[in-house]
Amino acid sequence: QSALTQPPSASGSPGQSVTISCTGTSSDIGAYDYVSWYQQHPGKAPKLIIYEVNKRPSGVPDRFSGSKSGNTASLTVSGLQSDDAADYHCASYAGSNRGVFGTGTKVTVL
Amino acid sequence: EVQLVESGGGLVQPGGSLRLSCAASGFNFNKSWMTWVRQAPGKGLDWVANINDNGKQKYYVDSVKGRFTISRDNVRNSVYLQINTLRAEDTAVYYCARDSAYNRLDSWGQGTLVTVSS
Numbered sequence: 001q002s003a004l005t006q007p008p009s010a011s012g013s014p015g016q017s018v019t020i021s022c023t024g025t026s027s028d029i030g031a032y033d034y035v036s037w038y039q040q041h042p043g044k045a046p047k048l049i050i051y052e053v054n055k056r057p058s059g060v061p062d063r064f065s066g067s068k069s070g071n072t073a074s075l076t077v078s079g080l081q082s083d084d085a086a087d088y089h090c091a092s093y094a095g096s097n098r099g100v101f102g103t104g105t106k107v108t109v110l
Numbered sequence: 111e112v113q114l115v116e117s118g119g120g121l122v123q124p125g126g127s128l129r130l131s132c133a134a135s136g137f138n139f140n141k142s143w144m145t146w147v148r149q150a151p152g153k154g155l156d157w158v159a160n161i162n163d164n165g166k167q168k169y170y171v172d173s174v175k176g177r178f179t180i181s182r183d184n185v186r187n188s189v190y191l192q193i194n195t196l197r198a199e200d201t202a203v204y205y206c207a208r209d210s211a212y213n214r215l216d217s218w219g220q221g222t223l224v225t226v227s228s
Contacts, residue, residue, distance in 0.1 A: 001171055003154065034212040038155070045205060045218040046147075046155065057216065089155050091213055097160065097169045099145070099213030104154035 004029065004090055004102035011108040012080045020105045022073045022090030028100055030071040034093035037066055037075045041086045050075060077107070085109045112136040112217040114206050119222030122196055126226075130191040132206030132219055140164075140184040143209040146191045148202035149221075156202075160209055161189060196226045 005023040012018040022029070022037075029035055035053045038046035048057055050066040053073065063078045073092070077084050090102035118130040132144070145160040159170045159180040168180050179192040189206055203223050207215035 003156075006154075032212065034214070036214055038215070045220055046215075047218070048214065048216050051214045051216070091155070091157070091215070093212040097162075097167065098171070099157040099160070099209075099215075101147070101155040101157055 001094065001098070001100055004092060004100060006088075006090060006102040006105045008103070009106045009108065011110055012077075013110045014080055014082065016080050017076055017078045018080060018107060019074055019076045020088055020090075020107070022075070022092075022102045024071050024073075024092055024100070026071060028071075028092040028094040029068065029073050031095065032093045033068065035066065035068055035073040036091045037064075038089045038091065039084075039086050040089065046089060080109050082109050112208065114208065114217055114219035116204065116206055116219040116222040119204065119224045121225045121227065123228050124196060124198060124226055126196050127192070127194045128196065128224060130193065130204055130206075130222055130224070132189045132191075134187045134189070134206075134208075137208065137217075139187040144180075144182060144189040145207045145209045145213075145215060146180060146189075147205045147207055147215070147218075148200075148224075149205070150199070150202045153202075157213070158204075159191065193224070196224075198226050200224060201226045 037050035040046040054066040094100045146158040203221040208217040
């Protein structure tokens with residue numbers, strides 16, 4: 001049940017794209033298409049923005065997209081806006097009714 | 111509107127105990143899996159425990175087994191986390207969340223802060 005690995009930080013200018021990776025193992029990301037991503041602004045609760053690798057909940061802009069290859073999932077934020085500056089956390093179903101989160105990535109909009 | 115409201119956090123000495131509560135409204139609570147997630151200061155999210163809709167299935171991360179107990183009351187629409195033998199490393203904001211399927215946590219509470227210190 002080790003945490004999924006994310007880069008500590010990522011950045012981009014307004015209008016640009018940023019992609020965040022999330023690396024797990026063949027027991028979590030590699031085994032299931034149940035990867036989710038959460039956005040968290042300072043002092044706030046996390047918010048679900050991607051589930052089942054690439055699906056967006058109602059109300060989440062299509063600037064947010066997800067993908068997966070092998071044991072690594074990725075989140076891409078296109079057309080960066082100032083409000084996208086936040087922490088982003090990946091998560092995966094890990095089997096046996098348990099979940100696991102990533103180490104978190106701080107996104108800065110330059 | 112889905113609402114989750116946690117309570118019960120506070121300052122506690124090492125070795126102490128706390129019972130966290132999460133009151134749910136706005137959805138069919140007795141058909142929903144519920145999960146507790148914690149976040150230590152300045153750190154990422156940690157999956158802690160979850161419970162199925164009728165309370166008969168409970169799962170924990172290895173690091174809290176034997177010290178934490180998750181439970182629920184479907185009459186009171188609440189889920190609980192009993193935390194015993196608290197350690198400094200348990201200091202965190204504890205969130206409850208609705209798990210709509212395979213760790214898809216689609217609604218979160220605002221969190222309750224637990225601080226373990228002498």
